[in-house]
Amino acid sequence: MSAVSAGRVRGRILSRIALALLYVFLYVPIIVVIAMSFNSGRSVLRWEGFSLDWYVKAFSPGPLMSGLQVTLIVAFASTAIAVVLGTMLAIGVYRYTRGPLARSLATLPAFIPDILLGIGILSMFGVVKFAIGMHSVILAHASFEIAIVAAVLLARLGSMDRSLEEASTNLGASGAMTFLRVVLPQLAPAIVAGAALGFTLSLDEFLMAFFTTSTNSQTLPIQIYSMVRFGVTPEVNALAAVMFVVSLGAVLLAQRIIMPLMFRRKP
Amino acid sequence: MTSTHLLTIRGLQAHYGQTHALKDIDLDIEAGGMFAILGPSGSGKSTLLRVIAGFEQATEGELMLDGRDLLSVPANKREVGLMFQSYALFPHMSVAKNIAYGLEAERLSRTEVKSRVAEAIEMIGLEHLADRRPAQLSGGQRQRVALARSIVKRPKLLLLDEPLSALDRQLRVGMQSELKRLQRETGMTFVIVTHDQEEAMSLADRVALLRDGRIEQLGTPAELYERPNSRFCAEFIGNSTIVEGETVSEGVLLAGFGVLPLGVPKGSSIGERVLAVIRPEQVHLGAVAGAHGAQVRGTFEGASYLGGAADAEVQVGDTALTVRCPSMPHFEHGAEVGVRLDTADIRVIAA
């Protein structure tokens, strides 16, 4: 009708085109990998027929599967350490420190470049002449996951209604009862979110594991790296397709937990 | 006739999402003075404001400012100022920069911008705060900056979105006279958009009361208060007790009050259902022999002190009547009291 609305409609169309291009850019590479995982030939170009052979190969005993095993052990162990220590850290910082310094220190490891932490831990094991292996990878991963769990929890604690604790005290509850019955239930979603975040990051962490592991306990990303360095490897396509579907499911699930935390609005 | 109207609105319709927010609005606003658009939330007043400012589209109708069709003009070229309810001061700019913003958008020369900004800052009396950021100002100071930022552009019309609502009581009174002073000094037309009837009544020369996207009543504050046309208007503006009744030959028969000699709506016949709008100051405690108006008896329920006056609650039949008293009345709860009504002033409207 008017010049204004014409401009607005044009802006809307341009916006939709821009978003469409963004998602093409983000998703086409993944779709190509998934499509190629069903190709019976090795070629990326020619479709040589549908097959699930690469899936069978990918999930047969071999470097990929041993890598997956190491990765899962590392992720579970490091997340377990991080949830316990990260929760303690967040509560301690929230309750017993004042000012932003302690808070910054607690979340700092999440911001240190992972290559720096990786070589640091490698150097330390070198200095004390301890062998590196799966244990050093677990410790390395836990060191940044603690900060992630603590950061998520501190964000939640900061937005928590302090008067609830005061109400609990006013009703005669002890400090322990207030913590167990009032504080902890409110923290639970944040603990789950922090654990999920740490676990996922551990699964995907490459640099730290690269520096802190030995040849006989290589994580999945490292195994994939050494395979694809020498060119296209179809069983990696198959594994990638499975991993994409799994992470898609995980993200959709986590969305219910993490997104409300990130974009929380005051009720 | 039309030439004296600054803003002319004809048959304006707007849809906001699924809702029909403005239904056929006709409104003329004269140049100069203060006009108020009043309505509860959801009445369409915010949509009307945003349509006039150009942030929302009208689906139909006409909007003319000083003879110029506004609907095809983009929001940044409308010569309609807007003081936002939140003030919308740019947090990363100083007071002076905020005020200069609109002039810089007009690409005025530096010297001109400088002198006009200085003039505007002086007008609001914040010379000493020109380099402060909005976060360092008090609420009242922020509002003055927001006003100056709009006024410095010399718009033909200045819209003010709930100008007093964010201020506490003390500041409201000061800002009220400040707004009136600024309006007088600039000669600009101020249009206040608000849900707060006190704000509208105290500031505006004329008020348009909006309800469900329509103009319910238009008039001076006194007209709206003294002669409401509808129950909605009577309830929305000022305090009142509304009593149902029926027209009879001697006046109006009100439930619990008996027959009162009240003026009936024009053109109503006997036996019609009506409503009497009784304002607290139109009724008085204590029967006086030979006084004007009608007298009824009721039960004293209690009173609340207003400072300089008090409102008593008296049960008359099924009606809880609010009665304005010059001082705190001292009756026992449940005591029988006489109530005098200024029947000449009580307004009767069609039910």
Place this chain on the structure above:
Amino acid sequence: MSKSTRSYRPRPARAIGATLTLGLPGLFLLLFVAVPLGIVLVSAFFKRGRIGGFKPEFTLGNFAELARPVYAQVLGSSLLMSVTVTLICMVIAYAAVWAMRTLTPRGRIVALVAVLIPFWTSFLIRAYAWMLLLGDAGTINGALQMFGVIETPLRMLYSPEAVILVLVYLYLPLMILPLAASAEGLDHSLGDAARNLGASPWRSFRTVDLPLTLPGALTGAVLVFVPSMSNFVVPDLIGGGRVLLIGNVIQDQFLVARNWPLGSVLALVLLLLLVLLLMAQSMVIKRIQGGGK
């Protein structure tokens, strides 16, 4: 952080609580974060050991190495490349976030989740996917040849441009998310106010929206810049070893050339850049808030 809820707790109880909660995590972080970082810092001033490690003899020689053309050049090109990647991400992210602002709040969340999903897929696999796309016998060349646009395949893989493209692809979500969060907090009435005061859409973006979302964009810059610079997988897979980033050199010094002190120096350079970026960010935030509360 109210004082009143704390002060009733007697002092010894507070000390016990603090020790119980902070002791163990503190010890862990000391052992596995602070000590390792300290060793990297100290070893930068030590002489190299014979096969990795270092000798506790003080030297500034490792820093002098930085001036050698080999390293200076890698540092320069690495810096340039990461800056390019960060700027491209920023431009795309602004366009994307502003396009998302035309969506409903629910739509925006869906759009952001859709940006995140590829990000949660292994970054190695996402980098590898581009080997399939960009290779001489890859998908893009294949498609172009099929439609007769080109006859001989384009050389796309193993170039600096390809490395930039893939780094942008990998880290774009890290720019979009903080920027989206920052834009979400942007008061819509500020943009309306700018327009009401006569600003064109571009002017209103440049003078109001851009400066106010800059903190978000700079958070994104920190998240994109540092991993791009320390990345050595992408230069290796996509750059074919012909493109070197600082991460490649660190990796080489630690695992191949076995000059740990030099590797530490390079890692510290990385840390210094990170600190500079964080300082720039806090300066911008301070300027925007203008010392206000």
